[in-house]
Amino acid sequence: MKKRQKKYRRLTYGFENSIEIYEYLDGRYGAPGEKREKKKGTTPEQIRKRNQWNRERKARHKLKTWFQENDYLALLTYRRAARPQDMKAAVLDFGKAIRKVRRGFRKRGYELRWIRNIEVGPNGSWHIHLIINRIPDADLILKKAWPHGMVTFKHLYEEGGFANLAGYITKTPETANKYGENLVETSHHSSQNLPVQEPERRKLARWPKKPMEKEGYCLDKASFYEGINPVTGCRYRYYTLIQINRRI
Secondary structure (H helix, E strand, O other), rough: OOOOOOOEEEEEEEEEEEEEEEEEEOOOOOOOOOOOOOOOOOHHHHHHHHHHHHHHHHHHHHHHHOOOOEEEEEEEEEEHHHHHOOOOHHHHHHHHHHHHHHHHHHHOOOOOEEEEEEEEEEOEEEEEHHHHOOOOOHHHHHHHOOOOEEEEEEEOOOOOOOOOHHHOOOOOOOOOOHHOOOOOOOEEEOOOOOOOOEEEEEEOOOOOOOOOOOOOOEEEEEEEEEEEOOOOOOOEEEEEEEEEOOOO
16 A cells, blocks of 8 residues: 655745745645545634634735835724614724725825724724825825714834734734723724735645745744644644845
C-alpha cells in the first residue's frame, strides 16, 4: 500500500507595508483520488471563534489595501428621542446617510469607501462606528448627512497592521468585553468597492520549523499563532512580517 504523502501549504498575502503568512497541513493529504479524511465534530463556540477570526481577517485586509493613516474613524450617535426601534431601522438610517455622503464625495471628484459596525448596548444606546477615506470636507459632509445625533472623528493609525482596528470594527456581543464594552446586538458591513487580492499559493515539501524570513522585513511577534485545527486535527500557523524601513 502506497504511503500517504503529507501536503503542506503556504498562503501569502502581500500589502504595502506588511506580508501575512498562513501555513497549514492540508487535511485532504494523501495519494491522488483518496477520499477526504472524516471531519471531527465542532462545537458552537469553535464555530463562533472561527467566524469572528474570518471577519477580522477580511476587515484587516480591506483596511491594509484601501485605507491609510489619517483616514477617519467616525462615531455616529443617536439622540435619545431619535433612537431606532430595532436593527433594521438603524440599518435604514445608515443607508440614507451614506448615500448622501457618497453624493458629496462624487461632487468633489472622489470615490467613497467605508466599513461600519452598528452597535446597541443593554440600555438601548445606539451608535455606529464608521471608517471612511479622508478627503477635503469629509467631516462636514458626514455631519450634514447624519441628522440623528452627534458625529465625532479620530484619525486612523496603522500600528499593529490595523489588527486592533479590524477587531474593533467587527466586534460582536461576544467580543465586546475585549474593548471594555457591553453590547447586545451588532451589524457589520462594508462598501462593495473594497476588493482584495487573492493570496499567492505555494506547496511546501516539509513543515517549516520557523517563520519565513524576508529581507527588509521583521516578524511581528504579537501576530504569531500556531495551533491545531479542531476540524481536521492538523497543525497550522499564521503570522505577519512588517516592513522595517517602511515609507511613512
